[in-house]
Amino acid sequence: MQRLLLLVLMLLTGGAAASGPVFDVHVHLRNGEASLQEYLADVEASGVELSGLGAMWFGGPHQARQGDLDAIRAGNDSVIALARAHAQVLPIATVHPYDDAAAIAELERVAAAGVPVLKLHAHTQRFDVSDPRVETLVRRAGELEMVVLTDNAHVLPGDSEKLFNLVVRVPGTKFILAHIGGMNFRYWNILALARTADGFAMDNLYFDISGPVLLAPGSPIEDEFVWTLRNVGIDHVLLGSDYPQMGLGAAVDALERLDLTEAEKEQIRRGNAARLFGL
Numbered sequence: 001m002q003r004l005l006l007l008v009l010m011l012l013t014g015g016a017a018a019s020g021p022v023f024d025v026h027v028h029l030r031n032g033e034a035s036l037q038e039y040l041a042d043v044e045a046s047g048v049e050l051s052g053l054g055a056m057w058f059g060g061p062h063q064a065r066q067g068d069l070d071a072i073r074a075g076n077d078s079v080i081a082l083a084r085a086h087a088q089v090l091p092i093a094t095v096h097p098y099d100d101a102a103a104i105a106e107l108e109r110v111a112a113a114g115v116p117v118l119k120l121h122a123h124t125q126r127f128d129v130s131d132p133r134v135e136t137l138v139r140r141a142g143e144l145e146m147v148v149l150t151d152n153a154h155v156l157p158g159d160s161e162k163l164f165n166l167v168v169r170v171p172g173t174k175f176i177l178a179h180i181g182g183m184n185f186r187y188w189n190i191l192a193l194a195r196t197a198d199g200f201a202m203d204n205l206y207f208d209i210s211g212p213v214l215l216a217p218g219s220p221i222e223d224e225f226v227w228t229l230r231n232v233g234i235d236h237v238l239l240g241s242d243y244p245q246m247g248l249g250a251a252v253d254a255l256e257r258l259d260l261t262e263a264e265k266e267q268i269r270r271g272n273a274a275r276l277f278g279l
Contacts, residue, residue: 020266021051023273024248025149026178026210026240028059032078036086039243046249051270052279054149054240055079056092056119063124064094069102076106080113090277092117092149097127097134104140111144116277121151122159129162135169142173147276152177153211154184164190167205174276176238180207183215185228192231206276207232209268210240214250217257226259234264238273
């Protein structure tokens, strides 16, 4: 009966039936202000109450490649300017780990400009997560009190395993793993066992559920997906859209359809992001 009432409400409103404001942690604004206005229009049409968004400039055809230092700096400056013009925008910058000292210098520059999040994407930026240069970079990000948001769609073999080891080696840095392992989300249930070891809390690890959350409701994997969210810790789960590839309205609709309590959904919609980012 509860699911039927929720479905009726969604049909009547024509959009997401969220019970409160939402922070979208994963938004690609490839054309700056123009992309932001398109995103906001899409959110408004979905009926979602938006509290804020984490905005990055690169994604799809716009990548931060090794050695492309001027383009990376310009892209980072674009999201910094966007955040200064719009209070609800949380700027997310990027560098390429293989740029060594230049990557560290750019990381320090954007941190000084108030950027709280570094985004990395091993698949599209073409680097190996297990490379020592990646550890050096994310360790420095933690020292600068930046959160590291990194892709975890498990497109590359060993993606989740390599990220697990990276998070363990760098406990002073907070990580958000985007897409919670993709369809390999089951892997992350290992945290329930890993945390039974002394000193192995891994409290520095968070998950963005953009992508897989759309597939879970009403599917054979729904119970396992909800079970996974509780095993990794509901207080460490964040909602993202991965716009423009996917919209926030669809992500919110999917979250509302999962068999979670209202308190759990509120944490995922906004509460956890507010705590993590000090909003």
